[in-house]
Amino acid sequence: MNSIFCLVDDKHVPLYRIMWVAAVPHFCGDEECQCEGLYEVRLEQDESVWASRKERDQVLAAMESWQGGPLREEDEEDGLES
Numbered sequence: 001m002n003s004i005f006c007l008v009d010d011k012h013v014p015l016y017r018i019m020w021v022a023a024v025p026h027f028c029g030d031e032e033c034q035c036e037g038l039y040e041v042r043l044e045q046d047e048s049v050w051a052s053r054k055e056r057d058q059v060l061a062a063m064e065s066w067q068g069g070p071l072r073e074e075d076e077e078d079g080l081e082s
């Protein structure tokens with residue numbers, strides 16, 4: 001279930017290549033723009049893929065479960081409890 005890939009715009013994107021995910025849909029006012037209303041998913045090396053809202057949510061969910069997977073980083077917080 002925990003794939004390292006997520007599907008965005010018919011592309012399997014490795015989660016570790018994602019730099020950030022847009023919180024709001026793209027709007028630039030250009031009539032020729034193919035990305036209007038889509039959410040930008042920024043990748044390394046100045047690449048972007050464009051996700052529908054549903055895809056964007058799936059990307060975020062995938063990244064959260066990926067981060068919460070095998071590598072847990074809760075040890076610091078545990079140390080602060082007394």
Ligand SMILES: [Zn+2]
Binds near residue numbers: 026028029035
């Ligand atoms: Zn645009």
